Amino acid sequence: PMPPSPPPSPTSPVPPRAPSPARPSSPPPSPISIMKIAVFSAKPYDREYLSRARDGAYVSVELVFHDFALSRETVSLAKGAQAICVFVNDTLSEDVLEDLHNLDIHAILLRCAGFNHVDLKAADRLRIFVANVPSYSPEAVAEFALALIQTLNRKTHRAYNRVREGNFSLDGLLGKTLHGKTVGIVGVGKIGIALARILRGFGCKLIAHDPYPTDAFLEFGKYASLDELLPQCDFISLHCPLTESTRHIINDQSLAKIKKGAMLVNTSRGGLIHTKSAIAALKNQQLGGLALDVYEAEGQLFYQDHSGDIIQDDELMRLMTFPNVIVCGHQAFFTEEALTEIAECTLKNFSDFIQNMPCKNALVSLGSSLVRKDSVPVRI
Ligand code: NAD
Numbered sequence: 001p002m003p004p005s006p007p008p009s010p011t012s013p014v015p016p017r018a019p020s021p022a023r024p025s026s027p028p029p030s031p032i033s034i035m036k037i038a039v040f041s042a043k044p045y046d047r048e049y050l051s052r053a054r055d056g057a058y059v060s061v062e063l064v065f066h067d068f069a070l071s072r073e074t075v076s077l078a079k080g081a082q083a084i085c086v087f088v089n090d091t092l093s094e095d096v097l098e099d100l101h102n103l104d105i106h107a108i109l110l111r112c113a114g115f116n117h118v119d120l121k122a123a124d125r126l127r128i129f130v131a132n133v134p135s136y137s138p139e140a141v142a143e144f145a146l147a148l149i150q151t152l153n154r155k156t157h158r159a160y161n162r163v164r165e166g167n168f169s170l171d172g173l174l175g176k177t178l179h180g181k182t183v184g185i186v187g188v189g190k191i192g193i194a195l196a197r198i199l200r201g202f203g204c205k206l207i208a209h210d211p212y213p214t215d216a217f218l219e220f221g222k223y224a225s226l227d228e229l230l231p232q233c234d235f236i237s238l239h240c241p242l243t244e245s246t247r248h249i250i251n252d253q254s255l256a257k258i259k260k261g262a263m264l265v266n267t268s269r270g271g272l273i274h275t276k277s278a279i280a281a282l283k284n285q286q287l288g289g290l291a292l293d294v295y296e297a298e299g300q301l302f303y304q305d306h307s308g309d310i311i312q313d314d315e316l317m318r319l320m321t322f323p324n325v326i327v328c329g330h331q332a333f334f335t336e337e338a339l340t341e342i343a344e345c346t347l348k349n350f351s352d353f354i355q356n357m358p359c360k361n362a363l364v365s366l367g368s369s370l371v372r373k374d375s376v377p378v379r380i
Contacts, residue, residue: 035354036062037109038081040070040090041303045339046111050085053343059351069299075099083107083350088114088330089299094122101126106366107353109346112333114269115363116242123364130364131349135190137338142194144332145237145267148291152263153178153235157326172323176234179203184233186210186226186249187240187268188217195237196220207232210240230257235265242269250274255281261288263324267332270296275315282322289324293332302329 039050042065050063064081068074070090076099078084084105086092092108097119100108108123110132123130151157154175162169183199185192188208193216196206206221209229217223226249230236236258240246250264250273258264264287266273275296281287295302297313311317319325333342345361352359359365 034060034062035083035350036064036081037083037085037350038078038105039063039065039085040068040074040078041087042067043303046087046343049339049343050346053340053347056344057347057351059347059354061347061350070096072096072099075103078105079103081105083109083353085109085111085346087303088112088117089302090117092118092123094119097122097126097128101128107131107350109349110363111342111346114241116269116271118363120364127366128364129353129359129362129366131353131359131361132363133342133345133349134361136333136341136345137335138190138194140335140338141191141239141267141332142198144293145191145195145239145265146198148265148267148293148326148328149183149235149237149263150178152265152289152291152324152326158323181205181234182207182232184209184229184236186229186236186238188214189239191267192237192239193217193220195239226254227257230254231259233259233262235263237265238268238272240268240272242271247271248274248277250278252277252280255286258286260286263287263289263291265291267293270294270298275319279315279318282319282325290319290322291326291328292319293328294330295327298330 039046042050047063047065054061054063066074066077070078070084070086070092072091072095075096078100082105084100084107086108087110106127107129108118108131110118110130113132113134113136115130115132118130120130155173159173162173179202182205185195185206185208188196188210192208192210196208196217197220199206200220207224207229208217208221209224209226210217213223224232238250240249248271250266252274255277264273264278270292273292273296278287278290282290295316297316301311301313301316316327320327349359349361351357352362
């Protein structure tokens with residue numbers, strides 16, 4: 001459930017209201033114009049969970065769903081909304097933000113934690129509020145990373161297909177006992193720590209690399225530099241954000257340093273891995289397995305059904321020919337609990353924004369009044 005509503009702001013464009021469990025699915029007409037959020041990349045599950053959260057929210061808001069992504073071509077469809085709501089593969093480059101600004105849209109609500117796809121500098125310059133959902137069930141992602149480690153290691157993806165063909169041979173399915181193995185976690189924030197907690201239960205030895213170490217990891221293992229971590233680990237799992245300093249952190253040089261045959265799992269962001277280098281390391285068997293939930297060029301493919309298409313991404317298609325590669329379509333977050341949290345937090349961020357309340361999830365916040373282009377002063 002949503003936390004209690006903050007007190008109404010005197011300048012709030014929409015007064016907060018008590019939640020009504022019996023509220024109809026579309027808000028009743030109101031003399032005050034109802035705020036609108038244009039939701040891009042809206043899948044059926046986004047509609048379901050956001051509508052449910054809206055019905056229990058403290059602000060009246062209309063959700064306008066678009067199943068396509070936000071881009072230069074689609075941005076005009078946001079017209080009439082006060083905010084847009086977007087996901088990981090929507091385009092939030094400077095020119096799209098300029099277009100949003102020209103459409104009088106002052107808020108971007110990210111339904112995700114990562115914000116590497118948002119030009120925050122431009123948003124700040126254009127005075128567009130940006131908020132994310134910094135934590136939605138980190139355990140959901142950590143549990144998926146563990147599922148990938150064990151699928152890759154115990155080859156259940158191959159066993160699944162094999163037995164359906166009536167082939168019960170074990171040849172080629174040999175794995176390693178996870179107990180006693182060394183796992184490297186690159187980035188021990190919320191998800192990395194959740195994974196550490198799980199792996200401790202498996203009896204693994206844990207090493208973390210994080211340029212901002214905290215005491216939280218010390219009960220699970222020790223910190224090391226990336227260069228020290230790489231040669232020691234049987235499995236490496238990436239949980240750092242994608243930034244200019246982490247882009248292609250897994251490249252020819254770093255792959256040359258890993259223990260031969262080590263397995264790599266990426267549930268963070270595709271850009272952390274230089275795909276060509278990973279292909280080369282898989283070919284020469286330096287890399288013993290690769291499980292990806294995210295992929296550098298996923299924006300063109302993920303979250304869509306391309307089963308009848310000729311996929312043009314040769315690197316992805318090459319990756320998928322390896323028996324020791326697993327690719328999933330960015331689903332680590334995808335649990336009922338996480339979708340509920342994402343929807344409720346997104347609407348709470350919007351509620352903070354329209355009531356000019358401090359928003360703890362703001363990446364770009366606006367603390368002052370802003371004069372709209374139509375010259376009506378509004379506080380946002
Ligand atoms: P977080 O901010 O809590 O933790 C990130 C950690 O990475 C921090 O401790 C930070 O210090 C560390 N870090 C920063 N630079 C680093 C570097 N160069 N090397 C190593 N560590 C570094 O974030 P989180 O909630 O744990 O999420 C981690 C990432 O997971 C997000 O950035 C997001 O991209 C990704 N994610 C993916 C999914 C999915 O469905 N696949 C879902 C949620 C989040």
